[in-house]
Amino acid sequence: MLRGPVLICYTRCMCRRPQARAAGNGRNLVGSRAMTRRPFRALAAVLALSAMVTVCQAAEPDRYKMTVWKDSLRRGGSYFTMRAIETADLAKPAPTIATMAPTLNYVASVGANTVCFNLHGLAGNGDSLAPECVQALRMVVGQTTWRRMGLICRVFGPDAPRHFAWRLKAARAAGAALKDDVRVVYWIEGERCAELVEAFKETAPDLVVAATEGGDVRVVREVPKTALDVPALLVGAMPESPKTSSIHFVLPDARESYEAIDHAMAHPVELEPWTPDNSVLSVEERDAGWVALFDGKTLDGWWIAGMNQKGFAAEEGQIRWKGGGGSAIMTRNRYGNFILRLEWKLETTGANSGIFLRAPRDNRQSKIGMEFQLYGDSGKPPHKNGTGAIYDVVAPLENASKPEGEWNELEITLDGPTMKAVLNGVVIQDRNFDDTEELKYRLRTGFIGLQDHGHPASWRNIRIKEL
Structure with missing residues (x-):
């Protein structure tokens, strides 16, 4: 049952093999060479879970020491x-x-x-x-x-x-x-x-x-x-x-x-009263129960998780990435079942960002909650780390992103174990997490966050309807 996550860990270790070779001892070097001589599929079929975890630890001995x-x-x-x-x-x-x-x-x-x-x-x-x-x-x-x-x-x-x-x-x-x-x-x-x-x-x-x-x-x-x-x-x-x-x-x-x-551990923003400014919504949206998460002018109702408290800013009706070290900008409230609508834009090919969903306050948000991947890969085939993916787990049905520099319209619905995502009018995710071992135990309630991944990114018209 643990094979999926452990194989992911193994893949990451292989990516860092040169570093491990420089830092490891003789025994670790021999293990790394042995791994390179064996096909990955053979390893996955033959090695027990414990052996794969041990390989991961041996190939990357100092990262968590x-x-x-x-x-x-x-x-x-x-x-x-x-x-x-x-x-x-x-x-x-x-x-x-x-x-x-x-x-x-x-x-x-x-x-x-x-x-x-x-x-x-x-x-x-x-x-x-x-x-x-x-x-x-x-x-x-x-x-x-x-x-x-x-x-x-x-x-x-x-x-x-x-x-x-x-x-x-x-x-x-x-x-x-x-x-x-x-x-x-x-x-x-x-x-x-x-x-x-x-x-x-x-x-x-x-x-x-x-x-x-x-x-x-x-x-x-x-x-x-x-x-x-x-x-x-x-x-x-x-x-x-x-x-x-x-x-x-x-x-x-x-x-x-x-x-x-x-x-x-709560950020002061979480402990202060907050009244959403729903004047930015249409009458129809307000009547239907939508709430504005972003007022277009300030970062009221948001907190920055990283050391750089100027890593994000409200400018020209957008939340904009301004520099590294912010980690992510998170909503004041946690959300479980909801429909989230927003627009997003990446500026350059290869730019990387994401939207955290049901995220924890600390540790690895993308693997404890989940990350909806945003990537500067318009026109490329869909893959598990590309736009619309549930990061590193499930590729989107289609890469429906617009060319870099253009705004994309996104709607994500999370309801218990089910998720549906519509990007620019195209359904790109429609799944039940209980059908995927790596996803079925993820958090079902948490923060929504906009990721700092070191590349310019912008978001606007962010609103939510709780289910």
């Missing part, structure tokens, strides 16, 4: 602050998309960016970790990093034996089994915790460990009153300003946790 630099946590080359919710059983043996995707997508929808799960499969005498549980962890890693989310693995869950001798032996076994799984932060607690960390790191020196003592990250139960010389992981609570705080945190899997993160 967790490291600590001074008092900061880094993922790959970027600083990363973990905002986690406990999902204790996520890595139980034999996980599937049906068990993983809804949980991961729900966590992302509120603005959390990390899942925290228990390690399963340590032997009764503590001397080994079951291979099927290592496999399960790696499947979770693959699905989580595909969504650009982080992971915390609690090595000793609440039901693990507490006596020191068992935990010492189990720490060594876990470290030996997981030494190559560098995309995870490992949480270790117990009596003489520093010794447990040392045992874990005997064979896994490259792994990042969070612990009450002796770890790369300090586990705390209250916000430190003075600055620490290592990152802090706050358990059971959030810092006062989680959007700007460098303190990592993990909350229990409870409705109150999701609500607290959702409120704390």
Whole structure:
């Protein structure tokens, strides 16, 4: 059931193979050469899911590798602050998309960016970790990093034996089994915790460990009153300003946790009253229940997700892309079932943008919600990354886009699992997401966003009718 997403991950790894060859170790190089000698179809037919996830991780070892630099946590080359919710059983043996995707997508929808799960499969005498549980962890890693989310693995869950001798032996076994799984932060607690960390790191020196003592990250139960010389992981609570705080945190899997993160991570625009300016609509549209999402003059009712808060602007009756770093401009409200109408324009051949639908607040909007692809490819055959595609999954029935520089009229209807898209009067998508494994677990409610992909793009006459 996981084959589709994992194959996508494999394809991306192959695209980056030269980079992996430069950065990887000898074993990774051999693996990459082996992949190039085998036809892709043969790999897809022969390799098990776990092997494909492992190939993906080996070919791209550093992109999501967790490291600590001074008092900061880094993922790959970027600083990363973990905002986690406990999902204790996520890595139980034999996980599937049906068990993983809804949980991961729900966590992302509120603005959390990390899942925290228990390690399963340590032997009764503590001397080994079951291979099927290592496999399960790696499947979770693959699905989580595909969504650009982080992971915390609690090595000793609440039901693990507490006596020191068992935990010492189990720490060594876990470290030996997981030494190559560098995309995870490992949480270790117990009596003489520093010794447990040392045992874990005997064979896994490259792994990042969070612990009450002796770890790369300090586990705390209250916000430190003075600055620490290592990152802090706050358990059971959030810092006062989680959007700007460098303190990592993990909350229990409870409705109150999701609500607290959702409120704390909300953009100020989401918390302010907003009255749509429906004067830009016709009388017929207003009577039919349409609402103007854009008043043609201001960005009222929108918020910019990225660091560049000037990345989009309202000009001449349009929302215009103005420069990189804005990520996307998002609606104030979330929407589930609706009809969306707008006009869009790209200026140049090869320009890239998109419209996020039912998108989460954080993480990879195009794979947790979805992206309706906009591309400067008029006159070209339809494909899964071209205009009108459900990005990287489903090609449109037809490429009905007008030449670059001209305005396109678009209507998208989302109603439960069904989607219909009409571009310039031509039906280009008409499908049921439940018929496509990769789409059936995507969010059914979320933000609408206009994407910053580094190319000039414009949108106008944006209105919505909720169903």
